[in-house]
Amino acid sequence: MMESLKLFMVLLGCKPAGRHTEQHDIFFAIGDSLADLKPAMTGFWPEANGKIHIDAWREVNVVDGYQLKIVPAAADAGMREHRLFFINLGGYKKGEFEEQHYKMLVVARNLAEATRMAKNTAFYKHTGFEGAVAHIDDKYGVDVDDVFEIEDVLPANVRQRFSLQLRADSDAPDDEIKLGYIPLSKV
Structure with missing residues (x-):
């Protein structure tokens, strides 16, 4: 199962x-x-x-060349090198009455690295202008090892039962x- x-x-x-x-x-x-x-x-x-x-x-x-596997929470009690993050980027285009969004999943070692990766996207670099800059609206780590990062993402009953494991697999x-x-x- x-x-x-x-x-x-x-x-x-x-x-x-x-x-x-x-x-x-x-x-x-x-x-x-x-x-x-x-x-x-x-x-x-x-x-x-x-x-x-x-x-x-x-x-x-699969995210960024890493395969994701669901495991029992107890099976993943140790520290992991990589984590899965959800980031919601927001930005503006001149003359458009809308805030544009780009939702992404990234594998990174920590939130700071995930944020740097988001700021290197074409969306972040090209959506926004002076007075209406691109920004990161929401930053959530989809990772039950660090409950504080996913508290608002996965339901509590899921966090208690399961964990996410990432394994490098470029193919x-x-x-x-x-x-x-x-x-x-x-x-």
């Missing part, structure tokens, strides 16, 4: 009551399938009153990112 568990990264969308535009948030959880996560997704965003849809999702198997194929509107009822 442990072999079939995967880390999922899901872009959830909804239009909560009283809002004029659709809102989005990123949801991370561990499960056998996307369908298994439906109750957790609904619980993650209670203001949506169950009217959530998925705009994008990914089984996170591993990139993950497929699945895009498109999917009502939660169709998952």
Whole structure:
């Protein structure tokens, strides 16, 4: 059973009551399938009153040449050299009435290294101008070794049961990112 568990990264969308535009948030959880996560997704965003849809999702198997494996939390009690981080970059383009976002997963030794990697992206360097500079909106480490870094990312019951292990594998194929509107009822 442990072999079939995967880390999922899901872009959830909804239009909560009283809002004029659709809102989005990123949801991370561990499960056998996307369908298994439906109750957790609904619980993650209670203001949506169950009217959530998925705009994008990914089984996170490979990041930056590292394979990810889900293991029991106790199996990964020691220090690890690399960690998996989620970073949400924000920036602006002149004349566009919008804050642009670029969401990324990176493997780094620590938050400072992950932040440096984010600041080296084309998005960070080319989205923004004087008075409206590119910035890192949110920094979360997807790593149960350092609970404080992922407290807002993985549900508490998942953090207590599972850990993420990273193993260098430069030949591993990139993950497929699945895009498109999917009502939660169709998952």
